Amino acid sequence: MILLGMPIVQIILFGFAITTEVSNARLAVLDESKDVTTQRIISQLDASNYFDLTRNLKSYDEVEPLLKKGDIDLVLLIGPHFEHELKHSGKVDLQLMVDGCDVNNATLLTNYAQQIINSTLRSDNLSAGTITPQIKLLYNPAMKSAYNFVPGVMGIILMLICAMMTSISIVREKETGTMEVLLVSPIHPIAIILAKAIPYLVLSAMNVISIVLLSVFVLQVPVAGSLWLLGSLSVLFIIVALALGLFVSTCVNTQIAAMLISGMMMMIPTVLLSGVIYPIESMPVALQYFSNIIPAKWFIMAMRKVMIEGVGLSCILKEVGVLCFMGVVLITASLKKFSIRL
Amino acid sequence: MNETKIDTPVLQVKGLTKQFGRFVAVDHVSFEVQRGEIFGFLGANGAGKTTAMRMLSGLSKPTAGQGQVAGFDIVTQPEQIKRHIGYMSQRFSLYEDLKVWENIRLFAGIYGLKSAQIAQKTDQLLQQLDLTAERNTLVSQLPLGWKQKLAFSISILHDPEIVFLDEPTGGVDPATRRLFWELIYQAAERGISIFVTTHYMDEAEYCNRVSIMVDGQIKALDTPSQLKKEFGVSTMEAVFQQLARSATRNSE
Numbered sequence: 239m240i241l242l243g244m245p246i247v248q249i250i251l252f253g254f255a256i257t258t259e260v261s262n263a264r265l266a267v268l269d270e271s272k273d274v275t276t277q278r279i280i281s282q283l284d285a286s287n288y289f290d291l292t293r294n295l296k297s298y299d300e301v302e303p304l305l306k307k308g309d310i311d312l313v314l315l316i317g318p319h320f321e322h323e324l325k326h327s328g329k330v331d332l333q334l335m336v337d338g339c340d341v342n343n344a345t346l347l348t349n350y351a352q353q354i355i356n357s358t359l360r361s362d363n364l365s366a367g368t369i370t371p372q373i374k375l376l377y378n379p380a381m382k383s384a385y386n387f388v389p390g391v392m393g394i395i396l397m398l399i400c401a402m403m404t405s406i407s408i409v410r411e412k413e414t415g416t417m418e419v420l421l422v423s424p425i426h427p428i429a430i431i432l433a434k435a436i437p438y439l440v441l442s443a444m445n446v447i448s449i450v451l452l453s454v455f456v457l458q459v460p461v462a463g464s465l466w467l468l469g470s471l472s473v474l475f476i477i478v479a480l481a482l483g484l485f486v487s488t489c490v491n492t493q494i495a496a497m498l499i500s501g502m503m504m505m506i507p508t509v510l511l512s513g514v515i516y517p518i519e520s521m522p523v524a525l526q527y528f529s530n531i532i533p534a535k536w537f538i539m540a541m542r543k544v545m546i547e548g549v550g551l552s553c554i555l556k557e558v559g560v561l562c563f564m565g566v567v568l569i570t571a572s573l574k575k576f577s578i579r580l
Numbered sequence: 581m582n583e584t585k586i587d588t589p590v591l592q593v594k595g596l597t598k599q600f601g602r603f604v605a606v607d608h609v610s611f612e613v614q615r616g617e618i619f620g621f622l623g624a625n626g627a628g629k630t631t632a633m634r635m636l637s638g639l640s641k642p643t644a645g646q647g648q649v650a651g652f653d654i655v656t657q658p659e660q661i662k663r664h665i666g667y668m669s670q671r672f673s674l675y676e677d678l679k680v681w682e683n684i685r686l687f688a689g690i691y692g693l694k695s696a697q698i699a700q701k702t703d704q705l706l707q708q709l710d711l712t713a714e715r716n717t718l719v720s721q722l723p724l725g726w727k728q729k730l731a732f733s734i735s736i737l738h739d740p741e742i743v744f745l746d747e748p749t750g751g752v753d754p755a756t757r758r759l760f761w762e763l764i765y766q767a768a769e770r771g772i773s774i775f776v777t778t779h780y781m782d783e784a785e786y787c788n789r790v791s792i793m794v795d796g797q798i799k800a801l802d803t804p805s806q807l808k809k810e811f812g813v814s815t816m817e818a819v820f821q822q823l824a825r826s827a828t829r830n831s832e
Contacts, residue, residue, distance in 0.1 A: 415673040422637050422667040422744075423690045424659065 242444065263311040263347055266293035266304060271320035275362070282358045283314070288350045301335060312336050312347045324359075324369075332371040348373050388453045389541035390512070392472070393534035395449070396442050397479050397508050402500040403438055404483030409496040412487075427576060435480045442479075446472040462548030471544060471554070474561050475537040481568035482533065488575040508534045536560045590615050590742045590773045591636065593647030593654070598631050598640070605631040607796035608645065613742065618764060618774040620784045620804075623793030624824050629777050630746070632793070636775070637744050638662045650741040663691070666735040666743035666772075674731050676720035680711060683719055684734055691738035705733050725756035732763055742773040749780065761786050781817040792820060794827050 265283060269276050284291040293310060295301065304310040317323075317331025324330050334351055336344040348371075356368050408431075411417035420430050450468065453459040461468060483500065490496050511525060512534040529535050540557035543549050551558070591613040598606040606628045613619045623629045634640045636649055638658030647654045650664035674683045681702055688698040706712045709729055719727060728748065736743050745764075749757045761783065768774055776787065784790050784804060791801040800807055800823060804816055811819045 414676065415669050416675055418669050419667060419673040419687075420690070421639060422662060422665070423687075424663040424692065425690055426659075 242441070242448075262290045263288060264292045264309065265289040265312050265314065265351075266295055266301070266310045267291060267314045267316070268295040268298065268301065269316045270318040271316050273321040275321045275324065275359070276316050278362065279316075279355050279358050280314070283351065283354050286350075286354055288347075288354070305335065312351060314351065330369060332369060333374060334371045335374045344375055388449065388457070388459055389538045389545060392446060392449050392541065393475070393512055393538045394505075394508055395445055396472070396476055396537075397482075397534050398505060399442050399445065400438050400476055400479030401483040401486065401504055402497070404435055404480050405486035405490075405496040405500050406493055407438075408434055408484065408487035409490055409493050412491055413493055431484060431576075435484070438480060438483075439473075439476055442476045443473070446476075459545070461545050463544035464550070467551060468541070468544050471537070471540055471558070474558065474565070475533065478533045478537075478561050478565040478568065481565050481572065485568045485572040485575075488572045507532055511535065512538050533561060533564050536564075588651070589613055590617075590651075591619075591647070591649050591775065593636070593645060595645035596632065596635060596642050596647055597644040598628075598635060599643040604796055606635070606642075609793075609796075609798050610645075611791055611798060611801055613773050613775060615741070615773055616768050616771050618768050618776065618786070618788045620787030620790035621775060621777045621793070622784055622790060622820060623777075624827060627793040627827070628796040629793055633744055633746060633775075633777065637665055637667055664741050666738070666740035667746075668731050668735040668743070668748050669746045674719045674727060674734065677718065679716050679718055680706070680722070680730065681715050683730070684737070687734045688737055693738060701737055705737065709733060725752060725759065728752060728756070728760055729763055732760065732767075736767055736772055740772060742775055743767065745774065745776040747777050747779060749778065749783065754782075757783065781815065781820055784816040784820070790816070792823050794823050799823050799826075 267280055269280065280291065283289045289312070293304070295304075295313070298315070301313050301315070305313065313335040315331075315333040315335065317333075320330055320332070332355070334348050336347050352371060355371065359369060408417070411420070411434075417430075421427065446469070450461065450465075454461060482504070486496055486499050486504075490499060507528075511529040511532050536557045540554040540561075543554050543557075589612040592611075594610045596606060596609045597604065609628075609632060621629055621633070631640070635642045635654060636647070638649075638654065638661040641655060641658070649661045652660040652664065654661065675686065678686065684702045684705060685698055688701060693701065703712075706715055709726075711726065711730065714722065714726075719730070722730070732743075732745070732748065735745075749760055752760065757780070764774055764776070764786075776783075778784065787804065789801065789803050790807060791798050792807075793799070800810075800819070802810065807819050808814060808816065811822055813819055813822070
């Protein structure tokens with residue numbers, strides 16, 4: 239239940255951590271015109287339920303620290319001679335700045351602000367057309383946060399379920415002594431391992447399906463590439479993760495050790511170095527090299543290409559190749575260890 | 581079972597040797613176990629008992645030597661051997677989070693019994709052990725003594741020709757051990773040979789014949805009474821002490 243529910247909870251947490259309803263968003267204004275029209279716009283914004291004017295800024299330098307700290311949700315920048323420009327050229331210098339990390343919220347805030355500004359201008363008969371302010375999303379200009387975390391969550395969840403649960407379940411049998419009995423029985427060792435791995439394969443496949451469905455229908459993240467390719471890529475990654483779990487289980491003899499190794503030594507690097515939280519390009523060079531041995535990194539890279547860019551197999555050959563290679567190495571190594579142990 | 585089979589020993593090995601690098605764990609061991617015999621396999625920790633048992637049960641290949649178990653060659657037919665032997669380890673080895681009947685069904689299935697056979701054997705086994713009322717109990721909730729009896733009965737469910745018991749009574753009180761040995765005798769009467777390792781010297785007295793391993797070699801092999809006579813002592817404990825004292829290998 240936990241294993242099935244976890245991805246759903248995570249997706250929802252990541253996607254809707256901030257409610258879609260905007261009220262009393264904190265607004266800061268840098269007004270370089272200070273004419274009647276701009277005062278009118280600002281007071282209209284402040285009067286609406288959506289925004290509260292909390293700061294009047296004096297210079298551009300104040301903007302970024304405020305947004306970074308999260309003290310302010312939206313900044314309105316008005317260039318000099320607003321009224322004059324509006325009347326004569328119709329080209330005004332109006333900019334909205336918002337923290338783009340939470341894409342949903344950023345879009346909502348800018349849309350509301352834009353509407354209020356335009357309706358104010360229209361009601362005052364100052365402008366017949368619509369003014370489109372320049373919108374600047376800090377930290378995430380392409381607004382692709384969902385694209386970033388959907389493959390990321392997939393990578394982490396699959397790693398967790400496959401590697402950790404497989405290793406724990408096999409080591410558990412060793413610990414209780416049932417593995418010994420199974421090995422003395424006529425069942426082939428390969429059959430034992432397959433029997434251990436298949437439930438987690440099925441479980442993971444269900445997780446992949448639920449994540450994709452949620453991201454398409456709830457988070458509105460369309461899958462650009464072929465679903466077939468996405469599915470095969472996931473299965474490949476699941477197999478690599480299962481092999482990793484198997485390998486861990488052949489190395490340790492207690493559940494605690496299996497949990498520690500797969501938890502500390504695999505999960506943390508997977509979360510930190512796979513590019514989900516920190517972009518790999520901005521890591522120190524040594525860590526960049528190290529991140530190459532993390533299967534999730536390759537999976538997430540390939541997944542992004544398939545989901546966002548919609549490319550075919552030919553463009554992710556490198557990632558697929560690396561994953562295949564890792565899978566083969568891990569399976570060979572664990573089978574070798576397994577038979578030595580006999 | 582046909583006549584010729586009854587005459588040949590169920591287990592025989594000659595010069596059985598297992599070497600790990602330069603360390604000779606089992607050093608040219610030869611012995612036979614007859615059908616229906618209870619064969620005690622004694623030795624201090626590290627004497628090579630477990631290694632020998634692994635070779636006999638088809639888990640590892642000997643470095644040298646030859647042997648047959650249940651009529652199959654230990655070098656070339658380990659898979660056949662696995663099908664015809666039973667095994668119960670020192671660590672209690674049923675699935676604790678499965679019910680009693682589920683454990684029976686699982687292991688019966690593993691040894692290839694048909695569903696109809698399994699149903700019938702399950703009822704029979706539960707009746708024998710007086711566990712019919714506990715059919716749906718989780719194994720983890722059974723007392724240790726019952727678990728062990730259940731584990732043993734399951735290990736001979738598929739009527740193996742020989743069953744390997746690796747310190748089956750470890751950590752059990754004397755009264756329960758006594759009851760457990762009654763089960764062993766019943767199985768032996770049904771013609772199943774018993775190959776048992778133990779740390780308890782009183783249990784060695786229950787065996788038909790006993791071998792004592794020291795430093796990878798069998799240093800004594802006879803009936804308990806003969807061994808006591810030979811060493812001029814009154815208990816198996818004393819026989820064992822005399823032999824174990826000569827060991828040069830440290831126990832693990």
